[in-house]
Amino acid sequence: MSEALFDFLNELAKRTSGALRTDEYSRILYSTDASIYQVKPHAVLLPQTVDDVQAAVELAAKHRVPLLPRTGGSSLAGQAVNRALVMDFTRHLDQVLEVNQEEMWVRVQPGIVLDALNIYLRQHGLLFGPDPASSNRAAMGGIVSNNSTGSHSIMYGMTADHVLEMELLLADGTLTRFGPLESAALLQQTQKSGLEGDIYRQMHALTQDAANQETIRSGTPRHWRRCGGYNLDRLVPVTNGRPTYRWPYDERFNLAKMVCGAEGGLGVITELKLNLVPLPKKTALAIVHFNSLPEALTAVPPHA
Numbered sequence: 524m525s526e527a528l529f530d531f532l533n534e535l536a537k538r539t540s541g542a543l544r545t546d547e548y549s550r551i552l553y554s555t556d557a558s559i560y561q562v563k564p565h566a567v568l569l570p571q572t573v574d575d576v577q578a579a580v581e582l583a584a585k586h587r588v589p590l591l592p593r594t595g596g597s598s599l600a601g602q603a604v605n606r607a608l609v610m611d612f613t614r615h616l617d618q619v620l621e622v623n624q625e626e627m628w629v630r631v632q633p634g635i636v637l638d639a640l641n642i643y644l645r646q647h648g649l650l651f652g653p654d655p656a657s658s659n660r661a662a663m664g665g666i667v668s669n670n671s672t673g674s675h676s677i678m679y680g681m682t683a684d685h686v687l688e689m690e691l692l693l694a695d696g697t698l699t700r701f702g703p704l705e706s707a708a709l710l711q712q713t714q715k716s717g718l719e720g721d722i723y724r725q726m727h728a729l730t731q732d733a734a735n736q737e738t739i740r741s742g743t744p745r746h747w748r749r750c751g752g753y754n755l756d757r758l759v760p761v762t763n764g765r766p767t768y769r770w771p772y773d774e775r776f777n778l779a780k781m782v783c784g785a786e787g788g789l790g791v792i793t794e795l796k797l798n799l800v801p802l803p804k805k806t807a808l809a810i811v812h813f814n815s816l817p818e819a820l821t822a823v824p825p826h827a
C-alpha cells in the first residue's frame with residue numbers, strides 16, 4: 524500500500540460514520556460487477572450520510588486516490604470496478620425523500636433500487652418510466668450514471684429525459700446542485716468563484732460558441748436511444764425543432780443532463796429529483812410472429 528493510500532484511509536476512518544472495509548473478503552466481494560472484468564478495489568466505504576461521502580471526496584482529492592461510486596453493480600462494461608475506494612450507496616443512502624403527486628416528481632437518494640422506488644410510488648399512481656431489465660438490483664445512482672432505459676423506451680425515453688435536478692459533489696468536495704436555470708440565474712452561476720464557477724463559465728462558453736454548437740449537433744448520432752459520451756447535445760439550442768433525444772425539449776441550461784451517462788466521472792451524486800409518469804391503468808404483452816429476420820427488420824419504421 525502506498526503512503527498516500529495509507530494516509531487517505533487513516534484520515535477517512537477518523538472522519539466517516541460509515542463502515543470502511545479494507546479486509547480481503549470485502550475487497551474481493553466488490554471486485555466484480557456484471558461485466559467480464561475483475562479488479563480488486565483499495566477499500567470499500569458504506570457511507571451512512573452525505574457528510575461521509577463528502578469526507579471521502581475531499582480526502583481523495585487531497586491524497587490523489589481514485590474514487591468509484593457504486594450502486595447495484597450490474598454494469599456490463601466494467602463501470603463498477605476499479606483500483607479505487609468503492610463507495611456503495613445501496614446500504615444506507617437509499618431513501619425516498621419527498622414526492623410531489625401534483626407536479627409528478629420525487630426526490631431520492633442514489634442507493635434506492637428502481638423496483639423498490641416504483642413499488643413505493645404505486646400508492647401515488649406514479650411511476651419512474653425508464654425500466655432497465657435489471658430493475659430489481661439496479662439503483663438510481665447507477666441508472667442515472669449509465670443513462671439507462673429498457674423495453675418501454677419508446678414510451679418513456681432515456682433516464683436523462685427524466686432527471687430534473689441533482690445534488691452532487693464535485694472533484695474538490697464542493698457540494699452543489701445542478702438543475703434547470705433561466706438566463707439570469709445562469710449568469711449568476713458563472714460569476715461564482717471556485718470549481719463550481721469555473722464549470723459554469725467553461726460549459727457556458729463552450730456551448731454558446733456557434734461553431735461548437737454546430738459540431739455538437741452534427742457529431743451527435745441522430746438516434747435518441749444511446750448512452751455513449753457526454754450529453755452535450757442537451758446543452759445547445761435545438762434547431763429545426765428536432766432535438767437529438769426523445770423527450771420534450773426544455774431549453775433551460777441544465778448541467779444535470781450532462782452528468783447523466785457520465786458513469787460517475789463528473790461528480791458523485793448524493794440526491795436526485797426525478798420526473799414521474801402516470802402509472803398505466805392496464806398493461807399487456809403482444810407477441811408478433813415473423814417468418815424471417817429480414818421481414819421482422821423491415822417492419823421497423825426508419826427514423827431518418
Ligand SMILES: Cc1cc2nc3c(=O)[nH]c(=O)nc-3n(C[C@H](O)[C@H](O)[C@H](O)COP(=O)(O)OP(=O)(O)OC[C@H]3O[C@@H](n4cnc5c(N)ncnc54)[C@H](O)[C@@H]3O)c2cc1C
Binds near residue numbers: 595598656661664665
Ligand atoms: C441482466 C441484466 C440486464 C440489464 N438490462 C439493462 C437494460 O435493459 N437497460 C440498460 O440500460 N441497462 C441494462 N443493464 C445494465 C445495468 O443493469 C444498468 O446500466 C443499470 O442501470 C446499472 O445500475 P446499477 O445500480 O447496477 O449501477 P452500477 O453498475 O453500480 O454503476 C453504474 C455506474 O454508475 C456510477 N454510479 C453509481 N452510483 C453513483 C453515484 N452516486 N454518483 C455518481 N455515479 C454513480 C458508477 O460509478 C458506474 O459508473 C442490464 C444488466 C444486467 C446484468
